[in-house]
Amino acid sequence: MTSWDDQVESWTVHARSAESDPFFWEINLPVVMELLPPPPCQVLDLGAGEGRLTRAMTARGYTVFSVERSLGMLRALQLAGEDGNRALLNGDACALPIKPGSVDCVVSLMVLMSIADARSAVREAARVLRGGGLAVFAVLHPLVTCGRMGDDGDLRVSDYGKCSLPAPRLVQRSVLLTYEHFHRPVGTYLTWSIDAGLTLEAVVEPVPGAEQIAAHPRFRRWEGVPNMLLWTARRRAPRP
Ligand SMILES: C[S@@+](CC[C@H](N)C(=O)[O-])C[C@H]1O[C@@H](n2cnc3c(N)ncnc32)[C@H](O)[C@@H]1O
16 A cells, blocks of 8 residues: 555645645535534544644634544644644554544544545544544545546446455646545445444535536536545434
8 A cells, every 4th residue: 555654745735735636625625514513522533634624623613633644644734833722643543542432523534445444444433432423424436436537527437336446546736646545335435334333414425516617627527526425424322
């Protein structure tokens, strides 16, 4: 697997630029913010990366615990400054050093498809949530992890129903990045969530609107095709 530690610099440049990653800034971030419970509450940002979501959440009044496996990413997050109520934790989403039932909300954005044992990460998210707490998960859409967007704008999908690890993709944005993503069908992620003791509340597959397509040339080929799959699920309260 490509290590995120080797891509800290290029990811940081890409992640912070609205031109390089309009999907995050224009579409995914506003959708995630709407799905979160209202502040103030504690949120665990699982796989926080260089911290763009952590910063957006602290700016809105959340108390954020940013969990990251890559020390390089955590350093980038720290260097971006202390601009809110947050704590950093070096840890693995599949084995969280956190007590059961101790957080109000877990958010994991663009992380599960990077993890071989993502089912354990979903279980861990459910374990650390308090009864009634909310998980917000977002992954690169399974149509994208098993598909290829042609220059003609047609998405060619193959082996949608099989869990697999397609070959790494080298992508030139404002920087060169290598993405290595596990492919799982939508139902696999949702079933893992239900099996972990969560009740599904929302499933969202956002697509760019007409104004966004006009403003960002990169959206043009994505008219009507979701780039991201988001779902929310609530920790079932233990029976009295
Ligand atoms: C595509 S980046 C997304 C970062 C951030 N969530 C965002 O949307 O800006 C994926 C991040 O997940 C982290 N990650 C991957 N596997 C992890 C694991 N098992 N535990 C914690 N973090 C992990 C990587 O180090 C990387 O920073």
